Amino acid sequence: MTASHEFDTDTALDRIDDDRYAAQVTDRWGALGPPVNGGYLLGIGVRALQQTLDRPDPLVVSAFYLRPGQVGSAEVTVDLVRPGSRFTTGQASILQGGKETLRVLANFGDLGAHDGRTHVEDDPPDLPSPERCVDLTQGRSFPGLSLVDRIDYRVPVSPGWVTGTPSGKPCAEFWMRFSDGREPDTRCLPSLVDAGWPVVMELGVRGSSTVELTAHVRARPRPGWLACRVRTRYLMDGMHEEDFEIWDSAGTLVAQARQFAVLA
Amino acid sequence: MTASHEFDTDTALDRIDDDRYAAQVTDRWGALGPPVNGGYLLGIGVRALQQTLDRPDPLVVSAFYLRPGQVGSAEVTVDLVRPGSRFTTGQASILQGGKETLRVLANFGDLGAHDGRTHVEDDPPDLPSPERCVDLTQGRSFPGLSLVDRIDYRVPVSPGWVTGTPSGKPCAEFWMRFSDGREPDTRCLPSLVDAGWPVVMELGVRGSSTVELTAHVRARPRPGWLACRVRTRYLMDGMHEEDFEIWDSAGTLVAQARQFAVLA
Numbered sequence: 001m002t003a004s005h006e007f008d009t010d011t012a013l014d015r016i017d018d019d020r021y022a023a024q025v026t027d028r029w030g031a032l033g034p035p036v037n038g039g040y041l042l043g044i045g046v047r048a049l050q051q052t053l054d055r056p057d058p059l060v061v062s063a064f065y066l067r068p069g070q071v072g073s074a075e076v077t078v079d080l081v082r083p084g085s086r087f088t089t090g091q092a093s094i095l096q097g098g099k100e101t102l103r104v105l106a107n108f109g110d111l112g113a114h115d116g117r118t119h120v121e122d123d124p125p126d127l128p129s130p131e132r133c134v135d136l137t138q139g140r141s142f143p144g145l146s147l148v149d150r151i152d153y154r155v156p157v158s159p160g161w162v163t164g165t166p167s168g169k170p171c172a173e174f175w176m177r178f179s180d181g182r183e184p185d186t187r188c189l190p191s192l193v194d195a196g197w198p199v200v201m202e203l204g205v206r207g208s209s210t211v212e213l214t215a216h217v218r219a220r221p222r223p224g225w226l227a228c229r230v231r232t233r234y235l236m237d238g239m240h241e242e243d244f245e246i247w248d249s250a251g252t253l254v255a256q257a258r259q260f261a262v263l264a
Numbered sequence: 265m266t267a268s269h270e271f272d273t274d275t276a277l278d279r280i281d282d283d284r285y286a287a288q289v290t291d292r293w294g295a296l297g298p299p300v301n302g303g304y305l306l307g308i309g310v311r312a313l314q315q316t317l318d319r320p321d322p323l324v325v326s327a328f329y330l331r332p333g334q335v336g337s338a339e340v341t342v343d344l345v346r347p348g349s350r351f352t353t354g355q356a357s358i359l360q361g362g363k364e365t366l367r368v369l370a371n372f373g374d375l376g377a378h379d380g381r382t383h384v385e386d387d388p389p390d391l392p393s394p395e396r397c398v399d400l401t402q403g404r405s406f407p408g409l410s411l412v413d414r415i416d417y418r419v420p421v422s423p424g425w426v427t428g429t430p431s432g433k434p435c436a437e438f439w440m441r442f443s444d445g446r447e448p449d450t451r452c453l454p455s456l457v458d459a460g461w462p463v464v465m466e467l468g469v470r471g472s473s474t475v476e477l478t479a480h481v482r483a484r485p486r487p488g489w490l491a492c493r494v495r496t497r498y499l500m501d502g503m504h505e506e507d508f509e510i511w512d513s514a515g516t517l518v519a520q521a522r523q524f525a526v527l528a
Contacts, residue, residue, distance in 0.1 A: 081367060205381070218498060
């Protein structure tokens with residue numbers, strides 16, 4: 001990880017004082033609807049927490065989206081809530097134009113310690129290799145959808161919502177990686193679990209907005225492509241959860257997230 | 265719902281001023297390990313938020329457990345974070361002995377509005393009727409485990425950890441209801457998703473402590489028994505998620521929760 005990679009450049013912080021940072025929210029992480037992808041905005045908050053809490057890995061990150069993020073300057077305030085022996089809890093707020101756009105509570109710790117008590121019930125997504133998959137965007141750019149210029153996606157077959165034939169099945173499995181070769185680490189994972197498309201688009205809806213996102217970071221990812229499994233089980237009265245798993249190139253679950261979202 | 269029911273009595277609040285309440289944490293909701301069940305403690309925070317935010321239903325509740333809850337007096341502070349057109353976001357902290365034991369961020373709204381955009385992929389737990397199930401505790405009391413005097417559990421067969429033969433399968437399906445006849449509502453659901461036993465006990469471990477709990481409340485429950493589905497898929501280095509679904513007597517998903525926990 002170097003400062004020259006896009007994700008690191010675009011989440012860079014200038015320290016104002018011990019618990020305040022200045023950031024620039026760029027237009028390079030635009031999603032289908034809002035000008036700023038929620039995961040990218042969260043990446044700024046997670047980075048501020050990581051710097052302040054002085055623990056290497058985010059373990060649990062809960063983000064409440066209060067207002068749409070805006071391209072432009074932002075201030076990040078961080079509050080050390082509880083320094084514990086094993087975990088440290090902190091809270092960060094992103095303020096833009098004097099208004100709070102995002103509030104994050106998170107526990108940080110150390111995923112380098114392994115105690116061996118492991119029991120895994122599920123397997124990684126059963127995907128063809130990235131080389132035998134299809135480029136989601138076929139190399140095209142889309143107005144406002146700058147996120148796809150930052151992240152490469154490889155799908156076994158083009159999703160139904162892309163080809164105008166939604167499948168009726170709100171789920172997806174695909175590969176993902178930063179386009180500029182930045183390798184994954186635990187800091188970027190809470191952002192990447194929001195970097196997919198809303199799988200409810202397979203139900204024919206236009207899109208969906210994140211209200212809250214909780215990400216569990218479970219292991220430090222190995223270099224390489226990340227395998228994603230996304231699923232919505234319960235759309236009820238326009239509100240739904242979306243579950244997002246990321247598995248690394250060695251077949252280890254590295255992040256598990258759930259968001260609560262509302263249809264456009 | 266009347267004040268005479270145990271859950272309501274034991275989460276009652278005395279208003280100190282506009283954003284502070286006094287509460288008494290009782291010894292009537294003790295779990296296997298800690299003296300105070302985390303879900304019960306959360307119930308005090310949710311009630312304070314409901315009173316302050318003036319919206320009927322919690323929709324998303326994220327709770328960070330900072331220190332073990334203690335039997336005795338507590339102060340609850342509430343912060344109105346963002347009053348929105350559809351949702352209102354608030355934060356509550358529970359303080360005991362001057363220290364913060366729990367911090368909660370939540371969105372409240374109105375689940376009485378139905379827009380009809382619904383697509384449900386999964387079915388309720390396939391359980392025999394409560395009458396044909398087994399009482400988990402067989403009417404016995406257990407020292408420190410006062411929770412089972414407040415809540416009735418009905419299981420198809422006694423779980424392996426109860427009979428000393430853990431199944432190796434960290435999952436469970438069962439019925440639950442308040443013992444005193446209090447009917448479920450949306451306010452109690454963020455508490456009830458933490459009122460089961462840790463299903464990792466089917467792996468032979470002694471127990472588990474909640475670090476963070478996120479609950480989505482999806483619908484207002486009908487009266488009657490609640491059907492629960494609990495599962496842990498990924499125990500990794502002593503840390504695990506636990507997913508908890510609650511379905512009402514009409515077969516509607518009313519709550520979906522995930523917690524991040526660490527083995528004892």
